[in-house]
Amino acid sequence: MGRNRKKKIIENVEITGIADKGKAVGRHDGRVIFVADAVPGDVVDVLIQKTKKGALIGKAIQLKKPSADRITPICEHFGICGGCKWQHLSYEAQLTHKQTTVENAISRIAKIPVGEIQPILPSEETAYYRNKLEFSFSNKRWLTEEEVQTGDKFPKRDALGFHRPGAFDKIVDVNHCHLLPEPSNAIRNEVRKFALENEYSFFDIREQEGLLRQLFIRITSLGEIMVILCFYYDDEEKRKAILDHLHQKFPEIISLLYIINPKKNDTVYDLPVKVWKGQPFITEELRHVKFKIGPKSFFQTNSKQAVRLYDTVVEFADFNGSENVYDLYTGLGSIACFVANKCKHVTGIEEIEAAIEDANENATLNNIENTTFYAGDVKDILNASFVEKHGKPDLIITDPPRVGMHKNVVATLLEVMAPKIVYVSCNPATQARDLQLLSEKYDVIKIKPVDMFPHTHHIESVALLVAK
Numbered sequence: 001m002g003r004n005r006k007k008k009i010i011e012n013v014e015i016t017g018i019a020d021k022g023k024a025v026g027r028h029d030g031r032v033i034f035v036a037d038a039v040p041g042d043v044v045d046v047l048i049q050k051t052k053k054g055a056l057i058g059k060a061i062q063l064k065k066p067s068a069d070r071i072t073p074i075c076e077h078f079g080i081c082g083g084c085k086w087q088h089l090s091y092e093a094q095l096t097h098k099q100t101t102v103e104n105a106i107s108r109i110a111k112i113p114v115g116e117i118q119p120i121l122p123s124e125e126t127a128y129y130r131n132k133l134e135f136s137f138s139n140k141r142w143l144t145e146e147e148v149q150t151g152d153k154f155p156k157r158d159a160l161g162f163h164r165p166g167a168f169d170k171i172v173d174v175n176h177c178h179l180l181p182e183p184s185n186a187i188r189n190e191v192r193k194f195a196l197e198n199e200y201s202f203f204d205i206r207e208q209e210g211l212l213r214q215l216f217i218r219i220t221s222l223g224e225i226m227v228i229l230c231f232y233y234d235d236e237e238k239r240k241a242i243l244d245h246l247h248q249k250f251p252e253i254i255s256l257l258y259i260i261n262p263k264k265n266d267t268v269y270d271l272p273v274k275v276w277k278g279q280p281f282i283t284e285e286l287r288h289v290k291f292k293i294g295p296k297s298f299f300q301t302n303s304k305q306a307v308r309l310y311d312t313v314v315e316f317a318d319f320n321g322s323e324n325v326y327d328l329y330t331g332l333g334s335i336a337c338f339v340a341n342k343c344k345h346v347t348g349i350e351e352i353e354a355a356i357e358d359a360n361e362n363a364t365l366n367n368i369e370n371t372t373f374y375a376g377d378v379k380d381i382l383n384a385s386f387v388e389k390h391g392k393p394d395l396i397i398t399d400p401p402r403v404g405m406h407k408n409v410v411a412t413l414l415e416v417m418a419p420k421i422v423y424v425s426c427n428p429a430t431q432a433r434d435l436q437l438l439s440e441k442y443d444v445i446k447i448k449p450v451d452m453f454p455h456t457h458h459i460e461s462v463a464l465l466v467a468k
């Protein structure tokens, strides 16, 4: 291994693993190097960009020896677009690294005995597995290296696609995305074609001008399609023309909606959504439960794998039908509704009020009468008087966001002492931290990693805890 000091290039770095957030990692002179654009098993030359807490951070600039796990990415936008960063790694290798990440979190962070870490549950589908995507319009298309090399000016750079990571105003113009099933590509490409042919202006986020801002597409596993077109200002004639065109070309869109967003930022959750054609929601089905999904509803993005995740929750809970269950961080009540027919009662808590409205609607839609939902922060709502009112739980299901549970919530769980906890997590590191705290009074019987997001470093993991 040699070093070129001037250019800060370290040669022949062997990539040995994957660290937090999916970065490839190797070592040089005893120091850790985090390397972008590499996979475990590669030998690469690394351009060092910075150091952080003693570790070196850089990117691979030359592949000296490819890993045996490398494969050809299926996507023409791979490496430019920010999604699907692991498409060049075989799916088997992706699963191995996700499994290792969960095992490492337990051995290095939780440092507690675990009965069993089961093998990861792979996703049934590794392409077209999502039910929702958000595309942005921009008049600043991201130029490829080859285009930049030509020295040409490219005056017309309208694009519709994904944000280029690290360049908030640049958009990678997407021709085909392998995440959302058809007709998602056809819809996006038709919108772009119509807009270009009819000289619609694409948004310029720096200058805050341009008509077209965002395009949201949702397709459920029942084949129901929702499309939302977001404009910066209201130009009635142009709005009508593009929405009518979309309706005529894709009559299968059963929920065609639009939003006017005159704000500086892209958040649309605080804005009214107008119906152009059809209904204001679409329907998804997770095994025996139907969900009404509105334009602002959060929903698991991989529906098929969500069923298998919830099946794992049911398996770990091992219901006998008489349980009083709490479902913490319930979202729109999806786990609560999924398990309601297996227990006596479920009480769900979720901080977003609109999600709780959805949860109540979903319960009604499915004729579920044994659920109760509360809007609020779990750390404020779950306390001794709540438990007195709703009865001591036989089982607590908890599915917190990436930050894990607040330490006061963990402390409350240690006071409530439900005989069983099923902990669903989207971040093995914070789950391991919380398991360590809970191990004061609970044994961790088993953990099952579940892959919801192929080609990304994200991992879901379900743990069963039983009171000591």
Ligand SMILES: C[S@@+](CC[C@H](N)C(=O)[O-])C[C@H]1O[C@@H](n2cnc3c(N)ncnc32)[C@H](O)[C@@H]1O
Residues within 6 Å of the ligand: 298, 299, 300, 329, 330, 331, 332, 333, 334, 335, 349, 350, 351, 352, 355, 376, 377, 378, 379, 399, 400, 401, 402, 426
């Ligand atoms: C990982 S999602 C789980 C949602 C649901 N269990 C599901 O499977 O779809 C986490 C949920 O927790 C909610 N949340 C985040 N922080 C919260 C808090 N402090 N109190 C209550 N809910 C919270 C989020 O709004 C989100 O709906």
